[in-house]
Amino acid sequence: xxxxxxxxxxxxxxxxxxxxxxxxxxxECVAIIGANGAGKTTLLRSISGVLRNxxxxxxxxxxxIGTLPADAVVQRGIAMVPEGRKLFPSLSVExxxxxxxxxxxxxxxxxxxxxxxxxxxxxxxxxxxxxxxxGGQQQMVAIGRALMSNPELLLCDEISLGLAPVxxxxxxxALPRIRETGxxxxxxxxxxxxxxxxxxxxxxxxxxxxxLTGPTASTTRDAVHAAYFGDAA
Amino acid sequence: xxxxDTLVQGLLxxxxxxxxxxxxxxxxxxxxxxxxxxxxxxxxxxxxxLVVVEATGLNPFLSALIxxxxxxxxxxxxxxxxxxxVLGKDILPPLLxxxxxxxxxxxxxxxxxxxxxxxxxxxxxxxxxxxxxxxxVGIMPLLTFASAVAVIFTLNQIxxxxxxxxxxxxTSDDPVTASLMGINPRxxxxxxxxxxxxxxxxAALYLGMRSNFDPSIGPARLIFAFEAVIxxxxxxxxxx
Ligand SMILES: Nc1ncnc2c1ncn2[C@@H]1O[C@H](COP(=O)(O)OP(=O)(O)OP(=O)(O)O)[C@@H](O)[C@H]1O
Ligand SMILES: [Mg+2]
Numbered sequence: 160x161x162x163x164x165x166x167x168x169x170x171x172x173x174x175x176x177x178x179x180x181x182x183x184x185x186x187e188c189v190a191i192i193g194a195n196g197a198g199k200t201t202l203l204r205s206i207s208g209v210l211r212n213x214x215x216x217x218x219x220x221x222x223x224i225g226t227l228p229a230d231a232v233v234q235r236g237i238a239m240v241p242e243g244r245k246l247f248p249s250l251s252v253e254x255x256x257x258x259x260x261x262x263x264x265x266x267x268x269x270x271x272x273x274x275x276x277x278x279x280x281x282x283x284x285x286x287x288x289x290x291x292x293x294g295g296q297q298q299m300v301a302i303g304r305a306l307m308s309n310p311e312l313l314l315c316d317e318i319s320l321g322l323a324p325v326x327x328x329x330x331x332x333a334l335p336r337i338r339e340t341g342x343x344x345x346x347x348x349x350x351x352x353x354x355x356x357x358x359x360x361x362x363x364x365x366x367x368x369x370x371l372t373g374p375t376a377s378t379t380r381d382a383v384h385a386a387y388f389g390d391a392a
Numbered sequence: 393x394x395x396x397d398t399l400v401q402g403l404l405x406x407x408x409x410x411x412x413x414x415x416x417x418x419x420x421x422x423x424x425x426x427x428x429x430x431x432x433x434x435x436x437x438x439x440x441x442l443v444v445v446e447a448t449g450l451n452p453f454l455s456a457l458i459x460x461x462x463x464x465x466x467x468x469x470x471x472x473x474x475x476x477x478v479l480g481k482d483i484l485p486p487l488l489x490x491x492x493x494x495x496x497x498x499x500x501x502x503x504x505x506x507x508x509x510x511x512x513x514x515x516x517x518x519x520x521x522x523x524x525x526x527x528x529v530g531i532m533p534l535l536t537f538a539s540a541v542a543v544i545f546t547l548n549q550i551x552x553x554x555x556x557x558x559x560x561x562x563t564s565d566d567p568v569t570a571s572l573m574g575i576n577p578r579x580x581x582x583x584x585x586x587x588x589x590x591x592x593x594x595a596a597l598y599l600g601m602r603s604n605f606d607p608s609i610g611p612a613r614l615i616f617a618f619e620a621v622i623x624x625x626x627x628x629x630x631x632x
Contacts, residue, residue, distance in 0.1 A: 207572060208571075209568060209571070209572065228571060228576070229568070229571035229572050230571045230572075230573075230574045230575055230576045233572060233573065233574045234574055238572075239572050241569060241572065245566060245569040245572075247561065247562045247565040247566060247569070247570075248565055249561040249562070249564065249565050250558060250561055250562060250565075254558050254561075257555070257558065258558050258559070258562050258570075258573050258575075259573055261555065261558075261559070261573055261574055261575065262573070262574030304573070308573075308574065
């Protein structure tokens with residue numbers, strides 16, 4: 160459903176990605192792991208259209224989308240939960256969700272009701288300013304906001320960032336219910352154990368290159384360790 | 393009761409300045425663009441209303457209603473083709489471009505409409521007044537003030553009650569994340585400037601009916617608008 164071909168990305172003079180090839184199949188859950196600065200966020204920003212690339216570097220359902228702007232990419236059914244949540248402070252919780260639903264695709268699998276059913280606490284706080292919520296609740300808003308566009312592919316950038324273990328568990332509990340809708344999910348995660356537990360396949364990035372890929376079932380911790388820190392480690 | 397009279401007249405005149413300021417503030421709030429040509433755009437709109445009055449013979453209020461959609465389109469295009477190209481991290485290019493536009497507009501209007509001062513005539517309404525007991529107030533200042541209140545109230549409703557307003561606020565907060573929501577920040581900006589031009593048309597209507605105007609008076613209107621925004625601390629729409 161989604162492929163990248165020799166995807167490169169740079170920030171001015173600085174090259175962040177050196178030819179990344181990944182694929183995501185419909186309904187699949189793919190984990191992307193890697194140390195800080197490996198290029199995980201850059202990869203998701205390239206797919207989602209925040210960073211522009213050459214057309215063929217990102218291909219969605221056979222169509223090159225590398226040059227599409229982010230607002231056109233989300234219309235194709237690729238939604239992103241950005242790193243650091245990026246909620247709109249001027250909007251209430253409910254307005255943040257509604258703005259995610261401004262692009263509504265196909266049948267309305269995700270609505271305010273179904274998002275509130277997934278994260279009931281948000282219904283209680285629906286009129287609060289989004290940034291007045293706790294970190295975990297804010298993360299729920301960010302996920303719900305992305306779901307509101309009924310994506311076929313959900314990109315999640317470090318949804319456990321800065322949260323307590325018990326809160327992380329609550330958030331990850333939503334993942335199976337999201338996958339039930341048939342959506343494919345790409346998860347960027349620092350917690351390798353969790354990434355390997357929830358995903359079907361994993362890619363490990365190091366310094367802008369893929370150093371390991373394979374089904375999570377047959378990926379050993381030693382292999383991850385080597386791919387994560389380089390062969391020297 | 394001269395002091396009361398002064399107070400009331402001043403308050404009502406404030407309505408005109410609020411109209412000057414609302415468009416400036418709308419654009420600044422959403423895209424952090426300080427439009428130095430705002431005053432000249434008000435004068436341009438006054439000329440457009442005058443042209444419609446003269447061409448159709450309709451009264452100025454109806455003429456402004458006709459001019460407003462055209463000026464919305466003008467504002468939209470101005471944003472889409474000019475301002476959107478210079479918006480970015482650096483605040484200098486938009487300042488230079490709007491400053492240049494201000495000069496171009498003044499000279500363009502001088503060329504087309506000459507330096508003669510003009511007035512939008514409304515007949516008997518110009519001098520009509522109501523006696524409120526302690527003070528007598530003109531109908532025109534009263535209408536101006538009421539229009540300013542209506543414009544600000546409507547803007548507020550748009551901002552806090554509609555999907556467009558939500559998009560305005562989200563884009564003002566963070567254009568990149570807004571684009572992840574399927575919003576094209578550039579077209580949101582274009583609609584905002586179009587809307588600002590509609591407000592400019594209303595301001596121009598009252599400016600033109602209240603006093604004479606000519607192509608050179610724009611910059612002074614800009615100062616009034618600034619004063620209303622800054623000294624009056626009129627809330628910036630769309631920003632917290
Ligand atoms: N806006 C930017 N300007 C310049 N360089 C950047 C920018 N964003 C990221 N980089 C650089 O690109 C490289 C990859 O960054 P990226 O954010 O993709 O890493 P990451 O894998 O997401 O890291 P983390 O785990 O810390 O989120 C890093 O070396 C980073 O310093
Ligand atoms: Mg990152």
